[in-house]
Amino acid sequence: xxxxxxxxxxxxxxxxxxLKSEILNGRVAMIALILILxxxxxxxxxxxxxxxxx
Numbered sequence: 001x002x003x004x005x006x007x008x009x010x011x012x013x014x015x016x017x018x019l020k021s022e023i024l025n026g027r028v029a030m031i032a033l034i035l036i037l038x039x040x041x042x043x044x045x046x047x048x049x050x051x052x053x054x
Contacts, residue, residue: 036047043050 039050040046
C-alpha cells in the first residue's frame with residue numbers, strides 16, 4: 001500500500017466492507033475476466049455458447 005495511506009486495522013469494517021476481502025475479491029475477478037477472455041479467444045465462441053445446453 002501507499003505510505004501516505006492512513007494506517008488502520010485491515011479487519012475493521014468500513015461501511016460493511018473489509019479491506020482484505022475487497023482486495024481478494026478484486027483479484028479473483030480480474031483473473032476470472034482474463035480466463036474468460038482467453039477461453040473466448042482460443043475457442044472463437046462466447047462463454048455462453050460453450051455452456052449452453054439447448
